[in-house]
Amino acid sequence: MHELSIVMSIIDIATKQIENSEATEIEEIELEIGALSGIEEKSFEFAWNQGVKNTPLQNAVRKINHIEGVAGCMDCMIDFSIKNLFDACPICGGHFLNIKKGKELKVKSLLVNINNKD
Amino acid sequence: MCATCGCDANGTVTMHVPGQDNNQEHTHSHGEGHSHTHAKTIVDVEQDILQQNNLLAERNKGYFDAKNILALNLVSSPGSGKTTLLEKTLTDLKGELEFCVIEGDQQTTNDADRIHATGTKVTQINTGKGCHLDAHMVLHALQGMKPKNNSVLFIENVGNLVCPAMFDLGEKERVVIISVTEGDDKPLKYPDMFYTSTLCIINKTDLLPYVPFNIEKVKENALKINRNLTIIEVSCTTGEGLPAWYNWLKSKVLAPELA
Numbered sequence: 001m002h003e004l005s006i007v008m009s010i011i012d013i014a015t016k017q018i019e020n021s022e023a024t025e026i027e028e029i030e031l032e033i034g035a036l037s038g039i040e041e042k043s044f045e046f047a048w049n050q051g052v053k054n055t056p057l058q059n060a061v062r063k064i065n066h067i068e069g070v071a072g073c074m075d076c077m078i079d080f081s082i083k084n085l086f087d088a089c090p091i092c093g094g095h096f097l098n099i100k101k102g103k104e105l106k107v108k109s110l111l112v113n114i115n116n117k118d
Numbered sequence: 119m120c121a122t123c124g125c126d127a128n129g130t131v132t133m134h135v136p137g138q139d140n141n142q143e144h145t146h147s148h149g150e151g152h153s154h155t156h157a158k159t160i161v162d163v164e165q166d167i168l169q170q171n172n173l174l175a176e177r178n179k180g181y182f183d184a185k186n187i188l189a190l191n192l193v194s195s196p197g198s199g200k201t202t203l204l205e206k207t208l209t210d211l212k213g214e215l216e217f218c219v220i221e222g223d224q225q226t227t228n229d230a231d232r233i234h235a236t237g238t239k240v241t242q243i244n245t246g247k248g249c250h251l252d253a254h255m256v257l258h259a260l261q262g263m264k265p266k267n268n269s270v271l272f273i274e275n276v277g278n279l280v281c282p283a284m285f286d287l288g289e290k291e292r293v294v295i296i297s298v299t300e301g302d303d304k305p306l307k308y309p310d311m312f313y314t315s316t317l318c319i320i321n322k323t324d325l326l327p328y329v330p331f332n333i334e335k336v337k338e339n340a341l342k343i344n345r346n347l348t349i350i351e352v353s354c355t356t357g358e359g360l361p362a363w364y365n366w367l368k369s370k371v372l373a374p375e376l377a
């Protein structure tokens with residue numbers, strides 16, 4: 001279940017982001033996950049619920065931007081969407097592909113609650 | 119706290135750079151009479167989730183390059199024959215190449231004991247619940263083992279074809295091993311591993327007469343995922359095909375540069 005390591009890395013990134021700010025709580029986290037990134041959604045969900053307990057992300061709403069896979073055929077010079085790494089070019093049936101999109105795995109942004117106390 | 123990478127089991131990271139003010143705290147001067155307000159702010163992060171691992175992998179890579187070490191990451195399902203292949207290789211090429219081994223396993227030191235029996239320097243990493251090695255674990259293993267210049271470092275990953283795919287260890291080559299008892303749809307089931315590997319070893323060919331395994335089909339499927347994949351068929355039991363693997367290995371060992 002590498003999804004747990006991924007969740008831990010996300011928590012780490014988010015925690016570091018707010019460490020030196022006055023943010024009290026992360027309300028929302030926006031992630032970018034590509035269809036070819038190797039993340040299994042159910043495992044991710046499970047790992048998330050386990051991982052975020054007692055962290056600043058514990059009550060955060062997860063907003064996931066799913067990015068579909070796009071490959072380019074090196075022979076036909078066209079781009080097309082793919083679901084699997086073994087998909088073929090729809091024109092020539094070949095597998096000389098260049099993955100252009102779908103490998104994303106990113107923390108895009110956080111929505112934080114700032115408590116201005118002076 | 120780890121002084122090299124700044125890691126800490128609790129995640130509180132502190133770094134010390136000599137000659138610099140290490141106080142990271144920045145003070146805000148707020149005007150008098152500030153009222154208590156709550157505001158929502160969007161913080162742009164735009165950070166790759168694997169960035170931390172990738173940075174440490176780059177460090178390992180730099181270490182390997184500087185010492186002219188050929189590092190290989192061996193991945194497979196449990197039981198495909200990673201340790202057996204290593205035992206064979208370490209024995210057959212003893213005296214020709216300098217080797218050391220990092221063994222990844224969740225609980226046991228069985229594999230490390232098997233490697234140790236060949237007279238090779240070996241370090242065991244037990245990942246506990248973790249299902250893969252990461253660059254950080256390898257970095258620490260290297261600190262302890264101090265591999266020699268111009269050596270070949272084998273890293274046997276935890277037996278698992280899914281999780282290790284995402285974690286670069288800084289290796290030069292990733293070697294995926296499947297055995298003929300596993301079914302010929304393996305590449306299609308675990309495409310990420312075949313996509314990220316440079317060599318595929320098909321092991322246990324001595325069992326081909328007894329199992330329904332279409333070796334041409336497997337090769338075809340593996341190449342659909344990765345056109346640049348080299349495929350070598352071996353049997354660790356009979357030794358058939360091992361010379362091709364040894365030649366591949368030797369072709370990857372760079373001769374030390376003359377000063």
Ligand SMILES: Nc1nc2c(ncn2[C@@H]2O[C@H](COP(=O)(O)OP(=O)(O)O)[C@@H](O)[C@H]2O)c(=O)[nH]1
Nearest residue numbers: 196197198199200201202277321322353354355
């Ligand atoms: N028949 C046969 N068995 C093998 C071969 N290579 C390894 N094995 C057996 O497969 C089992 C698992 O091997 P091991 O090296 O421990 O696999 P690992 O989990 O990938 O490290 C052991 O019982 C080996 O003896 C082979 O080429 N042919």
Ligand SMILES: [Mg+2]
Nearest residue numbers: 200201229274
């Ligand atoms: Mg083993």
Ligand SMILES: [Zn+2]
Nearest residue numbers: 073076089092
């Ligand atoms: Zn094409």
